[in-house]
Amino acid sequence: FSSEMQLVQVLQKLFDDYVKTTSSKLKIIDAYMFYILLTGIVQFVYCVLVGTFPFNAFLAGFISTVASFILASCLRMQVNEENKDEFNGISPERAFADFLFAHAVLHLVVVNFLG
Amino acid sequence: SIILKVMSSKSGLLRSNSLGYTSLLTFVILALAWFVGFASRLFAIVRFESIIHEFDPWFNYRATAHMVEHGYYNFLNWFDERAWYPLGRIVGGTVYPGLMVTSGLIHHVLDLLNFPVHIRDICVFLAPTFSGLTAIATYFLTKELWSAGAGLFAACFIAISPGYTSRSVAGSYDNEGIAIFALQATYFLWVKSVKTGSVMWAALCGLMYFYMVSAWGGYVFIINLIPLHVLVLICIGRFSSRVYTAYSSFYVLGTILSMQIPFVGFQPVRTSEHMPALGVFGLVQIVAAMQYARTRVTRAQFLTLFIGGLSVALGVGLVGYLALVWGGYVAPFSGRFYSLWDTGYAKIHIPIIASVSEHQPTTWVSFFFDLHITAAVFPAGLWFCVKNVNDERVFIILYAVSAVYFAGVMVRLMLTLTPVVCVLAGIAFSLTFEKFLKSDEHFRGSSAGTDNKQYDKLKKQKGSEGADQTSSSPDGAPVSEDPIGPNVRSIVSFVMSILLLMFVVHATYVTSNAYSHPSVVLQSSTSNGGRVIMDDFREAYHWLRENTPDDARIMSWWDYGYQIAGMANRTTLVDNNTWNNSHIALVGKAMSSNESAAYEIMRELDVDYVLVIFGGVIGYSGDDINKFLWMVRIAEGEHPKEIREANYFTEGGEYSVGAQASQTMLNCLMYKMSYYRFGETRVGYNQAAGFDRTRNYVIGKKDITLEHVEEAYTTENWLVRIYRVKKPANRNGVKYTERKIRPTGGHKSSSTVGRSGRKGSLKNKAVVIKGKRPVTA
Numbered sequence: 008f009s010s011e012m013q014l015v016q017v018l019q020k021l022f023d024d025y026v027k028t029t030s031s032k033l034k035i036i037d038a039y040m041f042y043i044l045l046t047g048i049v050q051f052v053y054c055v056l057v058g059t060f061p062f063n064a065f066l067a068g069f070i071s072t073v074a075s076f077i078l079a080s081c082l083r084m085q086v087n088e089e090n091k092d093e094f095n096g097i098s099p100e101r102a103f104a105d106f107l108f109a110h111a112v113l114h115l116v117v118v119n120f121l122g
Numbered sequence: 123s124i125i126l127k128v129m130s131s132k133s134g135l136l137r138s139n140s141l142g143y144t145s146l147l148t149f150v151i152l153a154l155a156w157f158v159g160f161a162s163r164l165f166a167i168v169r170f171e172s173i174i175h176e177f178d179p180w181f182n183y184r185a186t187a188h189m190v191e192h193g194y195y196n197f198l199n200w201f202d203e204r205a206w207y208p209l210g211r212i213v214g215g216t217v218y219p220g221l222m223v224t225s226g227l228i229h230h231v232l233d234l235l236n237f238p239v240h241i242r243d244i245c246v247f248l249a250p251t252f253s254g255l256t257a258i259a260t261y262f263l264t265k266e267l268w269s270a271g272a273g274l275f276a277a278c279f280i281a282i283s284p285g286y287t288s289r290s291v292a293g294s295y296d297n298e299g300i301a302i303f304a305l306q307a308t309y310f311l312w313v314k315s316v317k318t319g320s321v322m323w324a325a326l327c328g329l330m331y332f333y334m335v336s337a338w339g340g341y342v343f344i345i346n347l348i349p350l351h352v353l354v355l356i357c358i359g360r361f362s363s364r365v366y367t368a369y370s371s372f373y374v375l376g377t378i379l380s381m382q383i384p385f386v387g388f389q390p391v392r393t394s395e396h397m398p399a400l401g402v403f404g405l406v407q408i409v410a411a412m413q414y415a416r417t418r419v420t421r422a423q424f425l426t427l428f429i430g431g432l433s434v435a436l437g438v439g440l441v442g443y444l445a446l447v448w449g450g451y452v453a454p455f456s457g458r459f460y461s462l463w464d465t466g467y468a469k470i471h472i473p474i475i476a477s478v479s480e481h482q483p484t485t486w487v488s489f490f491f492d493l494h495i496t497a498a499v500f501p502a503g504l505w506f507c508v509k510n511v512n513d514e515r516v517f518i519i520l521y522a523v524s525a526v527y528f529a530g531v532m533v534r535l536m537l538t539l540t541p542v543v544c545v546l547a548g549i550a551f552s553l554t555f556e557k558f559l560k561s562d563e564h565f566r567g568s569s570a571g572t573d574n575k576q577y578d579k580l581k582k583q584k585g586s587e588g589a590d591q592t593s594s595s596p597d598g599a600p601v602s603e604d605p606i607g608p609n610v611r612s613i614v615s616f617v618m619s620i621l622l623l624m625f626v627v628h629a630t631y632v633t634s635n636a637y638s639h640p641s642v643v644l645q646s647s648t649s650n651g652g653r654v655i656m657d658d659f660r661e662a663y664h665w666l667r668e669n670t671p672d673d674a675r676i677m678s679w680w681d682y683g684y685q686i687a688g689m690a691n692r693t694t695l696v697d698n699n700t701w702n703n704s705h706i707a708l709v710g711k712a713m714s715s716n717e718s719a720a721y722e723i724m725r726e727l728d729v730d731y732v733l734v735i736f737g738g739v740i741g742y743s744g745d746d747i748n749k750f751l752w753m754v755r756i757a758e759g760e761h762p763k764e765i766r767e768a769n770y771f772t773e774g775g776e777y778s779v780g781a782q783a784s785q786t787m788l789n790c791l792m793y794k795m796s797y798y799r800f801g802e803t804r805v806g807y808n809q810a811a812g813f814d815r816t817r818n819y820v821i822g823k824k825d826i827t828l829e830h831v832e833e834a835y836t837t838e839n840w841l842v843r844i845y846r847v848k849k850p851a852n853r854n855g856v857k858y859t860e861r862k863i864r865p866t867g868g869h870k871s872s873s874t875v876g877r878s879g880r881k882g883s884l885k886n887k888a889v890v891i892k893g894k895r896p897v898t899a
Binding site: 013014016017020021024025028062063066067070073074077078080081082084085090093094095096097101102104105106108109112113116117119120 | 318319320321322324325328329362363364366367370371374375377378379381382388391410415418423424426427430
């Protein structure tokens with residue numbers, strides 16, 4: 008019981024800390040990531056309910072949401088000022104350009120896979 | 123880069139000049155490496171002709187020719203009804219299209235430029251061209267790992283290394299020719315993305331991984347090595363946001379790209395070979411979340427979160443994976459890859475995999491033969507990487523260790539060991555030359571700090587420049603008191619140069635003598651040194667092409683299926699794809715049974731011609747009699763009641779076709795077809811009739827009669843023998859013992875005068891009463 012309470016406390020503290028310390032630029036990216044997460048969950052629940060045929064269409068849609076989520080989280084990491092010395096030579100503009108390039112590749116493949 | 127550092131202390135103008143010189147030197151060296159790599163693979167073309175070698179390349183060539191003729195979509199949807207009769211083969215879904223698409227693309231581009239080159243020539247020269255590109259990719263990889271100087275060494279090593287040339291000579295039109303280039307390029311892009319943490323490099327790595335997946339089944343090695351690298355980085359505490367960015371982007375893009383190849387299909391989410399990558403992907407997300415939480419909560423709370431969360435995640439993951447495998451959603455490890463861990467597995471359960479000569483364990487001799495001095499020097503490079511470790515050098519260490527293990531399991535996998543050996547040997551040579559070639563005076567006044575940036579950034583920075591007037595060794599070790607004397611330096615440089623020269627001589631010798639055989643054409647020399655070419659294979663296939671109907675079906679052992687389909691253009695029963703073990707076992711059973719039983723099987727399968735390879739006249743040791751035991755074993759696997767391997771041995775238990783051979787052996791179809799009419803032949807003036815040059819004794823049964831097949835064609839040196847399967851007789855003959863009416867024995871009268879010798883009457887006329895048996899008078 009106490010470890011559960013501890014976990015809930017830790018998560019609560021994390022959330023408060025998050026609201027206080029993150030800049031609005033990062034909060035926008037986080038909102039976008041949350042939306043992507045919702046679409047991914049909807050697709051997965053639909054697949055569980057209705058069945059996996061056609062499997063390639065399900066995989067295309069689901070991997071599209073997962074990949075968009077991952078690319079957004081990478082963008083968030085690279086744009087965050089706290090990580091500046093880790094990503095040497097990657098300005099926020101360069102990070103966004105990489106994000107666009109990866110998304111172009113991703114969506115071309117997803118459209119091909121949808122069938 | 124050495125020259126650059128030396129000159130950078132001088133004026134700025136000279137600095138830009140030296141950059142130009144360095145680039146020119148790099149370009150010239152890489153161009154020379156490409157040219158030398160291309161040239162050293164051309165021995166077979168110069169000695170014979172521009173022809174596709176071996177067995178597998180013939181299928182690749184036929185598929186490429188089909189694609190060039192019918193277009194890309196027809197190639198992807200091609201159902202080949204001229205292979206695996208009567209089953210057919212879905213080529214589009216069972217082939218890695220990268221090789222064919224590459225050749226087709228080059229052919230198309232050259233055609234557009236009004237420079238028509240026959241597709242066969244493009245196929246023959248593709249592998250040497252890509253060897254040059256591999257050298258360039260290796261240069262970039264080693265430059266990221268160590269320095270440009272090491273990169274040039276590694277590029278030159280891999281251009282001529284026999285381990286690589288063995289599978290990429292001109293004429294060897296096989297997947298490995300382009301796959302090694304894709305491998306090195308993928309690894310270079312991966313190392314670059316880990317170093318920079320940029321999503322662009324990770325996306326490019328994903329695209330190059332897609333090309334690798336389209337090229338070769340060995341992509342499984344990449345998709346397990348990269349997650350292993352990330353896992354090791356996490357375990358040793360080198361996890362950073364760059365690793366997260368690089369791996370997550372690479373994994374999602376690479377996975378969905380790899381599923382575009384029809385042959386791979388849904389395997390990345392359905393088979394055990396791809397599960398480690400998914401597991402590490404999940405782990406990386408958890409670790410990144412932990413890192414995010416760590417800075418924001420107290421240590422105690424973080425520990426709770428960390429341990430609780432991690433253990434829950436690992437437990438769920440493991441249980442989930444086992445449940446999926448048990449439920450059948452995720453396939454367990456396939457036999458091909460399981461046999462890499464449990465080496466005794468294939469011999470018992472999958473004899474087809476065990477019978478391939480390339481799948482045998484590697485001997486010590488092969489390591490030296492294929493790698494020469496690089497095999498001896500690469501542990502030194504590995505040690506230098508361990509000593510000066512950073513994120514990307516962990517990768518090359520893991521690659522080296524896993525490649526050495528796999529190369530020891532299977533001869534064929536020496537090919538994946540060669541790139542890493544070249545990279546590490548390049549590093550070792552570069553470091554040694556750097557240490558022993560640089561003279562001391564140039565170090566005075568130059569900033570020693572620039573040296574350290576190349577190596578581990580955790581190392582302590584060097585002290586002030588005034589303190590180290592004597593030579594500072596490049597890896598930042600404590601300054602030695604006395605500089606290296608000029609004598610030692612010149613001796614070491616001289617010895618290393620001699621080693622490199624010996625490597626070049628050995629590599630060229632090996633490529634020329636061991637790996638440049640077309641195997642379609644055999645060569646030997648006469649007693650006065652002249653060359654004798656034995657072109658029996660092509661003679662036989664050409665005969666088949668010209669003298670048999672277009673829809674004739676040829677039965678032979680699976681080794682020759684691709685060649686028959688490619689050169690003779692006839693339907694075959696089984697070929698090198700070996701996807702259907704039962705069908706191959708049926709052919710093996712036909713070859714091992716006596717003639718009547720074999721005839722039944724051949725009638726069932728609509729066989730028109732049978733082809734065997736026989737080397738007894740010239741002493742060719744790769745013929746079907748030497749492979750016969752494998753046919754028996756494979757047939758026994760499927761039909762254990764009819765075929766027993768022990769029946770084919772002599773009384774003493776050894777395999778022989780001589781006088782002591784068992785009756786089963788002497789009556790089987792393979793024996794009869796190989797030795798028909800051989801009993802009367804003499805192979806030399808002083809040899810007995812029926813002396814088999816390959817087995818070196820006289821054969822057991824010399825008077826062979828064939829009942830259901832007849833000889834159609836035997837080539838000049840008896841190497842290929844083709845038999846026609848006779849159609850059933852028009853009238854079913856009844857065997858003499860089963861006849862109801864028999865002539866009375868021996869009574870043959872030539873005179874018409876006899877007891878009932880009146881003209882026009884029958885002797886011994888049978889009295890026939892309807893409904894009763896006839897009674898002879």
